[in-house]
Structure formats: structure tokens, C-alpha cells
Amino acid sequence: MASIKRSATAQWQGTGKEGKGALTTQSGTLKETPYSFTARFGDGQGTNPEELIAAAHAGCFTMALAFKLQGAGLTPERLSTEARLTMEQEGGGWSIKAIALALKAKVPGVSAEQFQQLAEDAKATCPVSRVLNADITLDAALE
Numbered sequence: 001m002a003s004i005k006r007s008a009t010a011q012w013q014g015t016g017k018e019g020k021g022a023l024t025t026q027s028g029t030l031k032e033t034p035y036s037f038t039a040r041f042g043d044g045q046g047t048n049p050e051e052l053i054a055a056a057h058a059g060c061f062t063m064a065l066a067f068k069l070q071g072a073g074l075t076p077e078r079l080s081t082e083a084r085l086t087m088e089q090e091g092g093g094w095s096i097k098a099i100a101l102a103l104k105a106k107v108p109g110v111s112a113e114q115f116q117q118l119a120e121d122a123k124a125t126c127p128v129s130r131v132l133n134a135d136i137t138l139d140a141a142l143e
Contacts, residue, residue, distance in 0.1 A: 010035075023047065050085050050096065057099055057128045058083035064126035068118040069107060077106040 008030070012021035022032040030047075038044025058081045069076050086098045103119060110118075123129055 023052075050087055053096070053128075054083040054085040054099065057085075057126075058101070060126040060128035061101055061122055062103075065103070065105075065119055065122035068122045069110070072110075072114065072118060074107055074110050077108065078104075079107075080104045 007026045009024045010021055011024075011032075013019055017037045020034060020036045022034055023030050024032055034046035035048055036044055036046055039046035040048035040050070061083070062079050062081045065079055066076060080103070082102045084100045084102065085096060086100070087094050088097045101123060105115070105119075107115060
């Protein structure tokens with residue numbers, strides 16, 4: 001069984017509300033990119049985990065659809081996806097409740113029915129769509 005491993009790190013100093021953090025990805029695309037309470041729950045500078053999940057989902061789904069179209073002998077001229085993540089506060093915390101994918105596409109030669117079927121298949125099978133069914137492990141250590 002083949003596997004691919006990717007990594008990212010998060011650093012944080014201070015309390016949840018007044019503290020600040022930085023995110024770095026293995027690829028270097030994010031390098032000590034700031035994140036904070038205000039970036040997450042307001043309009044502060046920096047990124048936040050939910051925005052990154054939405055970006056990952058949009059990218060994963062769009063690429064998965066490109067592969068589905070290719071497998072059907074079709075080449076898209078353009079696929080553009082926006083992922084709108086909804087997070088709601090309930091009880092003692094926040095939960096991601098939904099991600100709405102909005103796709104606009106230009107694909108010569110595809111019928112509306114075939115396009116819908118391929119898009120639904122891509123939504124159901126892209127790895128980010130399935131991420132919450134993943135085996136999540138934790139290795140927690142105090143220094």
C-alpha cells in the first residue's frame with residue numbers, strides 16, 4: 001500500500017485570546033505565517049485553521065474533478081471552486097458544520113448529466129472530503 005506523508009507545525013505563545021501563533025508547512029508555502037484569535041474569530045491579520053481547511057477542500061476537490069474528467073476523456077478549460085466553511089458555536093465550543101463547494105467550470109464536450117455525476121463523485125472521493133473519517137492519532141508530550 002502506497003502512502004504519502006505531509007506535515008505542518010504550529011507554534012503558540014500566550015493565552016487563547018491574547019496569544020499569537022505561527023504556522024509552517026513542509027513545502028514552505030506557509031513559513032511562520034501568523035494566526036491569532038482575531039484572525040480566526042474576527043478580521044485580524046493572518047490565517048486560521050478553518051480558512052486553510054476551506055482552501056484545502058477547494059483545491060482537493062478541484063483536482064479530483066480534473067482527474068475524473070480526464071478519466072472520461074475530457075479536458076477542462078477551467079475549473080474554479082470556492083469552499084465556504086460554516087463554523088457554529090454550540091455548547092462549550094465551536095464545530096465545523098458544513099462546507100459548501102461552489103464550482104464554475106468550462107468543459108468542452110461534457111453533458112450536464114455527465115458533469116454532475118463526475119462532480120458528485122469527485123466531492124465524495126477527494127481525500128479532504130473524507131478526512132474526518134481518518135484515523136486521527138495524538139502523541140502528546142510535555143517538555
